[in-house]
Amino acid sequence: MSTLRAFESVVRLQSIKWAAVELHVTPGAISQQVKALEADLGVQLIARRGNQLVLTEAALRGRDYLTGGLRLLQRGVERMRLRPPLRRMRLTVEPAFAANWLIKRLPQYRTLPGAQDVLLDPAKALVDIARGEADLGIRFGHGRYPGLESINLFEDEIFPVCSPGYLQLNPLGDLKDLKHHHLLRLDWKATRPWPDWTEWLQAAGLIDESDLADLERRGTVMGDSSLLLRAAQEGQGIGLGQASLVADLIKDGKLVAPCAPRLRTGFGYYLVFPHGADARPEIKLFKDWIVAEAKTG
Structure with a gap:
């Protein structure tokens, strides 16, 4: 069972490292378990192509059955476990x-x-x-x-949002005018790659290489989405709002979306x-x- 669990985790997560994290063992232990299963079955299950793991035909034949079987075992154990109802x-x-x-x-x-x-x-x-x-x-x-x-x-998308009062004082006649507005920016790049105004403007076809240096220096940078949305509601500038977080604010009239283009974030x-x-x-x-x-x- 231990070799089957190790192999199934590697296949599902496509990573020996993440399989080790899931099963709370070392990557070396996971590799040994997979090798032991290959020796027992007499076939190769995993090959390497550069830094990628590649499943052999034999592995693909058993992958879905093995994942389904282990999930059924987990659910069976969960149903048998004595748990007091949560308060x-x-x-x-x-x-x-x-x-x-x-x-x-x-x-x-x-x-x-x-x-x-x-x-x-x-x-x-x-x-x-x-x-x-x-x-x-x-x-x-x-x-x-x-x-x-x-x-x-929710699949996340971002698009410009601001307060109705800000838009009244700073009309947006053309999308290219965004380059001249006070931009509210979210800085999550320390922990994950996150599209900012540069990426949004490029995706919308509204910026060229000559504008990039100036754009990177402009605006107010914040490290939290709630702070950015609060600043936008108070009319401090125009920010990129996440669709799932601004839907209610737009419905309640606290924010408006002055232009249509949306950018998928991948998150x-x-x-x-x-x-x-x-x-x-x-x-x-x-x-x-x-x-x-x-x-x-």
Whole structure:
């Protein structure tokens, strides 16, 4: 079983490193387990092409069955485990998402029969959900979370937003005028590649190479989405808003989107929880509610 688990994790995550993280062992141990499985079966399962792992035909034949079988085992164990019903669920969530989307909708969840009290943990630091530090989480990223199931809630897009008052005082007659407005900027590049005004203007075809140096020096830089959106609401400039975070603000008339082009960021918000945890009624209830809520905006 240990060799099968190691191989399945490598195949699913496409990485020996991430498989080691998921199974809480060293990469060397994962490699040895895969080699042991290959020796037992008498076939090669994984080859390398440069820095990439490549699955052989034999590996591809068994991959889906193995993943499905291990998931069924995990769900079976979860159903047998004796767990007292939760009196409250701990939900770890990125602060900007909590403030701009989730808080407004939680009262609707609490009206559902069987809904639990929610302990909301709005933290940027990741907690280990797989080891029980939280029951569920909403994470911002690419959807790869070792040891956890992930369900995409929103694919993220960015586009310019500002307050109605700012736009009245600073009319936007042409998209090229954006280069001359006070830009509110989000600086997440220390932790992840994030498209900024430079990338948005380039994608919209509104900037050339001669403008780049000046653009990089202009505007107010902030390290938090909620701060940027607050500054935009107060008329301090025009910022790039994330679609999921500004939808309610636009609906309430606190922000406007003065121009149409949108840029996909490659990131999204994901609901995450341990494999099989949604067999528990209280977890399934919250999962079903938030997935449905995300679909309606």
